Amino acid sequence: MKRHFRLNAYCYLVDGLSKGCIYNVSTGDMISIDEDKLNLLNKCESNIPLDRITDTELGFLDTLVGMSVGMYYETPMYVERFYVGQHPAVEMVAPSNYAVGNAFIELDTMCNFDCVFCKEGDNTLFRKTGCKRWARNEGSTIRDIDQWKDILGQLAKLNCQQVTFVGGEPFLQFSLMEKLLAHAKAQGIYRVLIYTNGSLLNDEILECIKKYNAELNVQVLGSNDDTYRKITGVSEMHSKVLDNVSLLASDNVRYTLTFLVNRLNENEIEDAYALYSPFTNPNRIRLEFLYPLPHNDFYSTKFLGLMYDKTSSFGKVDVNSFCHHAKYHNCYGHQLGITAEGDILPCIMSRKLVLGNVRKNDIVSILKDSDYEQYQKLTKDEIDKCKQCSYRYGCFDCRALEMSATDYLKGLEYCNLKSALRSDEVLEDLVSI
Amino acid sequence: MQGAQLNAYRFSTESGNQYIFDNVSGMVIPCPDDVYYLITHFNDHEKNDIIGELKTTYNHKDAGGSYGYIETLIRNGFFYKDPSKRTSPVINEHTVLHTPSSALILIATEKCNLRCKYCVYSDSYPLIKSYSNKHMTFDVARKAIDYYMELHKERVKSGFKKAPAIVFYGGEPLMELGLIKQVVDYCRAKDPKTVFYITTNGTLIDDEFIRLAIENSIMVTVSLDGNEYEHDRKRVFKNGKGTFNQIIKNLTDFQTEKQKQGLEQIITFNSCYDSFTDICQVVDFFEEKRDMFSPFSVFLGEINPFYTNYYDDLDDLYSRGLLETDRNSLTNSMSKIRARFLDDIINDKTPSSTMYSIFLGLFFLKNRAKGIQPILNNSCIPTSKLSVDPDGRFYVCERVNQQFSIGDIDRGIDFDKVNRLVNEYVSLLHENCGTCGFSRLCEVCFMHFVRDNELVFNQEFCEKRRTTIPKILEMVYSTLEANPRAFDNLLDYSFHEAYEVLIK
Numbered sequence: 001m002k003r004h005f006r007l008n009a010y011c012y013l014v015d016g017l018s019k020g021c022i023y024n025v026s027t028g029d030m031i032s033i034d035e036d037k038l039n040l041l042n043k044c045e046s047n048i049p050l051d052r053i054t055d056t057e058l059g060f061l062d063t064l065v066g067m068s069v070g071m072y073y074e075t076p077m078y079v080e081r082f083y084v085g086q087h088p089a090v091e092m093v094a095p096s097n098y099a100v101g102n103a104f105i106e107l108d109t110m111c112n113f114d115c116v117f118c119k120e121g122d123n124t125l126f127r128k129t130g131c132k133r134w135a136r137n138e139g140s141t142i143r144d145i146d147q148w149k150d151i152l153g154q155l156a157k158l159n160c161q162q163v164t165f166v167g168g169e170p171f172l173q174f175s176l177m178e179k180l181l182a183h184a185k186a187q188g189i190y191r192v193l194i195y196t197n198g199s200l201l202n203d204e205i206l207e208c209i210k211k212y213n214a215e216l217n218v219q220v221l222g223s224n225d226d227t228y229r230k231i232t233g234v235s236e237m238h239s240k241v242l243d244n245v246s247l248l249a250s251d252n253v254r255y256t257l258t259f260l261v262n263r264l265n266e267n268e269i270e271d272a273y274a275l276y277s278p279f280t281n282p283n284r285i286r287l288e289f290l291y292p293l294p295h296n297d298f299y300s301t302k303f304l305g306l307m308y309d310k311t312s313s314f315g316k317v318d319v320n321s322f323c324h325h326a327k328y329h330n331c332y333g334h335q336l337g338i339t340a341e342g343d344i345l346p347c348i349m350s351r352k353l354v355l356g357n358v359r360k361n362d363i364v365s366i367l368k369d370s371d372y373e374q375y376q377k378l379t380k381d382e383i384d385k386c387k388q389c390s391y392r393y394g395c396f397d398c399r400a401l402e403m404s405a406t407d408y409l410k411g412l413e414y415c416n417l418k419s420a421l422r423s424d425e426v427l428e429d430l431v432s433i
Numbered sequence: 434m435q436g437a438q439l440n441a442y443r444f445s446t447e448s449g450n451q452y453i454f455d456n457v458s459g460m461v462i463p464c465p466d467d468v469y470y471l472i473t474h475f476n477d478h479e480k481n482d483i484i485g486e487l488k489t490t491y492n493h494k495d496a497g498g499s500y501g502y503i504e505t506l507i508r509n510g511f512f513y514k515d516p517s518k519r520t521s522p523v524i525n526e527h528t529v530l531h532t533p534s535s536a537l538i539l540i541a542t543e544k545c546n547l548r549c550k551y552c553v554y555s556d557s558y559p560l561i562k563s564y565s566n567k568h569m570t571f572d573v574a575r576k577a578i579d580y581y582m583e584l585h586k587e588r589v590k591s592g593f594k595k596a597p598a599i600v601f602y603g604g605e606p607l608m609e610l611g612l613i614k615q616v617v618d619y620c621r622a623k624d625p626k627t628v629f630y631i632t633t634n635g636t637l638i639d640d641e642f643i644r645l646a647i648e649n650s651i652m653v654t655v656s657l658d659g660n661e662y663e664h665d666r667k668r669v670f671k672n673g674k675g676t677f678n679q680i681i682k683n684l685t686d687f688q689t690e691k692q693k694q695g696l697e698q699i700i701t702f703n704s705c706y707d708s709f710t711d712i713c714q715v716v717d718f719f720e721e722k723r724d725m726f727s728p729f730s731v732f733l734g735e736i737n738p739f740y741t742n743y744y745d746d747l748d749d750l751y752s753r754g755l756l757e758t759d760r761n762s763l764t765n766s767m768s769k770i771r772a773r774f775l776d777d778i779i780n781d782k783t784p785s786s787t788m789y790s791i792f793l794g795l796f797f798l799k800n801r802a803k804g805i806q807p808i809l810n811n812s813c814i815p816t817s818k819l820s821v822d823p824d825g826r827f828y829v830c831e832r833v834n835q836q837f838s839i840g841d842i843d844r845g846i847d848f849d850k851v852n853r854l855v856n857e858y859v860s861l862l863h864e865n866c867g868t869c870g871f872s873r874l875c876e877v878c879f880m881h882f883v884r885d886n887e888l889v890f891n892q893e894f895c896e897k898r899r900t901t902i903p904k905i906l907e908m909v910y911s912t913l914e915a916n917p918r919a920f921d922n923l924l925d926y927s928f929h930e931a932y933e934v935l936i937k
Contacts (some may be wrong), residue, residue, distance in 0.1 A: 008502050010509070020870045026505045062494075068501030075450055077463040078913040084804030089799070089921075094533065098592035152451045159531070364590055 016390025028316025157189035223271035349400035442870030532817035659715035
């Protein structure tokens with residue numbers, strides 16, 4: 001009865017340098033296994049009979065059966081893996097059409113805050129996607145509503161499902177944004193996300209947010225007015241943001257809070273959580289960081305460990321995300337960024353990867369005539385330090401941040417698994433056996 | 434799960450292992466008796482009863498784990514579907530712009546200089562109208578191209594990646610070489626990246642066409658059924674004389690010129706077979722000509738056995754001693770060639786491209802799409818290919834070019850007609866294929882249902898597929914058991930361009 005063991009169809013076994021990982025794409029679990037167990041499973045997956053198996057090994061396989069991860073068979077079987085959509089071999093012959101799932105639109109980079117770590121016109125990047133006062137040129141900033149409408153029209157034709165407004169502070173351009181929200185809806189783009197510092201909300205804006213069912217991502221910078229003033233140079237902003245977020249909650253607007261951890265607010269996370277959690281779903285409060293590279297004085301040394309802790313970025317890996325991550329970059333694969341000056345980027349924060357400009361060419365021509373597909377397919381199998389890591393299909397990659405830290409498209413800085421992969425440690429944060 | 438019925442098909446491999454093809458997800462999973470018991474009893478038995486049965490009858494130590502395995506699959510939508518639920522697809526302007534392929538097929542003429550025995554215009558297919566003298570004027574072609582190019586431009590704006598494609602079809606399109614030249618010039622001026630395809634019987638390939646084909650990288654498909662005997666018994670001039678020698682002479686000129694210019698311009702062959710064909714000889718013929726034809730690929734296809742007296746005529750010829758082979762030739766030779774092919778891929782040897790093209794279906798079955806089934810299954814979305822007849826009427830396909838017009842060059846696509854056709858087609862699928870355990874593997878499309886001036890479910894085709902699909906499943910999974918990588922790396926690049934137009 002127990003001559004052969006095979007992982008079930010919804011489980012992928014991924015090899016690493018000294019560890020393996022079973023991805024159960026039906027539950028989303030990643031199961032970390034050591035080298036011996038990886039070797040055993042590799043033999044099982046090659047249909048090698050379980051003739052000389054030890055009791056310990058058998059116990060391990062029994063555990064996997066109990067977890068509905070594998071089955072015993074009497075004879076060698078062929079077990080194919082579950083995927084969705086076209087098989088990659090066929091896709092090579094018949095490539096799918098261009099499609100932009102999510103378009104990040106930056107109407108301007110101006111902001112009503114003057115954050116100490118975000119000097120106007122300084123293009124040094126040490127944070128993930130969010131606001132940034134990128135260098136701007138008023139003369140080439142797109143102010144023409146018809147031009148933005150045309151861009152939205154082009155995106156809608158590319159099956160765009162969501163537009164995400166970023167800045168600067170997007171609500172400084174509320175009048176323009178409101179018109180674009182109406183146009184996006186008319187074009188069939190129904191999902192809208194707006195990154196904001198939360199300070200400018202008023203009745204008119206709230207009505208508009210509700211009308212277009214927009215979701216907000218509010219960045220929180222501290223737990224009191226003093227810290228806010230030190231960071232932003234503006235008084236009483238904590239109170240303002242807190243009031244505005246409570247308004248969002250009472251108006252049933254969907255929102256997420258991002259606490260941007262830095263040296264000036266690193267001791268206020270718990271306080272901020274205590275202030276916001278009474279009216280905010282705790283699952284929708286998350287931490288983001290200012291990172292140490294390129295060298296700066298603003299990152300929190302206290303949370304340096306967390307910045308390098310890749311396991312905290314591990315999410316549930318269902319069949320769609322596994323298949324997507326195996327073929328495409330987690331962000332570049334399905335999104336585009338459009339700057340205030342019309343530059344098209346694979347990510348709004350990847351300012352060095354300009355694909356073209358919408359004032360000169362239409363979006364499709366830009367995608368066709370640039371390195372877009374190369375970026376789109378920049379999976380972890382292409383990233384030097386990730387390609388031998390067994391967790392590569394489950395962890396989030398912020399290429400903009402990594403590229404800025406290493407000055408290399410395929411570089412990697414923020415990962416503590418580089419050393420873990422060469423040791424025998426088993427990651428505790430994973431479901432481990 | 435109320436109303437849901439099992440929609441799957443259990444099959445065995447040569448080793449006796451059992452698997453189940455899940456028609457809902459497109460997956461195949463191992464399915465020994467205990468797993469099959471679980472799947473079939475999951476919806477109408479209590480969990481404890483099933484686990485108890487697994488322990489007692491199937492001697493399961495960890496029945497809970499096995500139950501969890503199947504429960505996970507069923508909760509993820511495997512195996513069961515409600516056959517009464519149906520979706521009604523609507524083809525509209527949006528659908529038309531997001532098709533996976535885009536081609537304009539110009540029926541340049543309905544005239545032909547040959548009288549092939551199996552031609553759909555011949556007396557062998559009494560339900561289809563006969564040859565005509567109609568040919569396309571440039572005015573009609575121009576209007577069709579204008580319409581298509583505008584449509585294509587919109588498709589490109591909607592993310593379509595490939596260049597516009599113009600296909601010359603007939604009758605014999607080279608009887609209208611003048612039109613072809615005009616069309617090529619006109620399209621080149623409109624979009625220099627336009628790609629051209631032509632399907633020809635090869636007898637009229639001359640220096641003028643060779644120049645045109647080379648200058649414009651026209652992808653030429655020649656109908657060539659194999660060696661002289663095999664080809665000439667089917668493909669003949671009006672006077673009954675075989676066409677083989679003429680075609681080989683023309684092809685020699687064409688290939689020599691390409692080689693002289695150092696061009697790697699692929700040529701493809703359509704090769705049709707019937708039950709009297711010795712397929713080994715066909716394969717050997719193309720392989721012997723490799724130096725002359727290369728780079729090339731061959732598409733082998735069975736001569737349509739439905740609504741025809743072609744096969745009766747063959748029997749008649751055989752009974753009169755006029756055929757060298759017998760009606761078992763195909764079956765016997767196919768077994769031999771299949772054994773050779775499978776032996777090659779199991780042992781990691783690359784089979785000849787000709788052999789591979791015969792068994793291309795195995796590759797596509799192994800690498801089939803999984804997950805949500807497209808509404809029209811394996812049929813192409815109407816309007817992705819737009820076929821135009823000499824009168825300027827649009828059809829869904831060059832093979833359905835006499836019935837079911839879906840618009841014309843003056844008024845464009847008629848969405849009412851398109852949707853009537855689609856709904857009629859989907860109704861037939863729903864009524865006849867709703868409970869089939871492997872319908873998503875069936876290549877049925879519009880052309881199989883066309884009869885007189887209506888769509889009719891093709892029972893003969895269905896019965897044939899019901900026999901062959903299980904055999905193919907058995908063959909593919911037996912092969913994969915012997916070598917899980919058997920089908921990897923089979924597509925070499927030379928195939929890709931040729932397949933682009935074929936994949937729907």
